[in-house]
Amino acid sequence: MPKPVLVIGNKNYSSWSMRPWLALRHLGIDFDEVRIPLYIEGSKEKMLEYSPAGKVPVYIEAGVRVWDSLSILEYLAEKHPSLWPADAKARALARSVCAEMHSGFAALRSTLPMNARAGDRWVELGGDAVGDTERILEIWETCRSGHGKGGPWLFGSFTAADAMYVPVALRFHTYGIEAGGFSKGYVETVLSDEYVREWIGGAEQEEEVIEKFEKGIY
Numbered sequence: 001m002p003k004p005v006l007v008i009g010n011k012n013y014s015s016w017s018m019r020p021w022l023a024l025r026h027l028g029i030d031f032d033e034v035r036i037p038l039y040i041e042g043s044k045e046k047m048l049e050y051s052p053a054g055k056v057p058v059y060i061e062a063g064v065r066v067w068d069s070l071s072i073l074e075y076l077a078e079k080h081p082s083l084w085p086a087d088a089k090a091r092a093l094a095r096s097v098c099a100e101m102h103s104g105f106a107a108l109r110s111t112l113p114m115n116a117r118a119g120d121r122w123v124e125l126g127g128d129a130v131g132d133t134e135r136i137l138e139i140w141e142t143c144r145s146g147h148g149k150g151g152p153w154l155f156g157s158f159t160a161a162d163a164m165y166v167p168v169a170l171r172f173h174t175y176g177i178e179a180g181g182f183s184k185g186y187v188e189t190v191l192s193d194e195y196v197r198e199w200i201g202g203a204e205q206e207e208e209v210i211e212k213f214e215k216g217i218y
């Protein structure tokens with residue numbers, strides 16, 4: 001049986017690709033990776049070979065094709081229920097904060113694009129991005145204080161909620177966003193995770209530079 005395939009973009013810039021990639025690694029699923037460098041000639045055509053949406057990530061397993069990060073996480077959770085918290089109340093919260101990430105925080109995402117290999121950047125945050133940052137810190141605190149006793153992740157063990165918020169924690173690090181209390185510990189958990197390190201290592205090997213995502217003074 002061929003291995004499942006995850007189609008991703010540049011490790012340095014593609015936060016949506018990082019999310020299911022991390023979940024696969026944390027679940028111990030053996031998969032092949034197809035990397036399509038983004039925003040260069042031919043990349044759209046290549047993505048369209050894998051997904052009618054023409055975007056990454058795409059997950060392909062035994063003839064099943066799933067695109068969109070949140071759908072891939074849901075698909076993986078069908079066979080690997082540990083991707084959601086076991087407790088129904090915690091699971092409802094986890095699903096809500098995943099959806100909130102997936103459909104929101106536009107100001108934060110455009111002001112602070114993921115740049116996994118960068119550090120010591122400074123960007124002036126506008127009001128909406130400050131509001132997004134405050135809401136994210138509130139989410140992390142609610143999850144960690146209410147459900148995080150069993151381990152260092154948002155709901156104790158690694159879940160889809162972490163897959164969704166790890167790229168945000170990386171941005172906090174890259175752009176020096178202050179995170180106090182539970183949130184500081186969460187950013188430290190993310191930065192010391194072996195799979196996050198592996199992803200950043202991959203980003204450091206990449207040579208492509210996408211100017212529109214290179215933001216901040218350093």
Ligand SMILES: N[C@@H](CCC(=O)N[C@@H](CS)C(=O)NCC(=O)O)C(=O)O
Pocket residue numbers: 009013014015016017038039044054055056057067068069070102
């Ligand atoms: N809602 C989608 C967003 C996917 C997305 O925007 N992916 C970006 C890379 S991070 C992409 O494929 N951009 C290339 C393009 O739009 O041409 C998801 O959650 O997977």
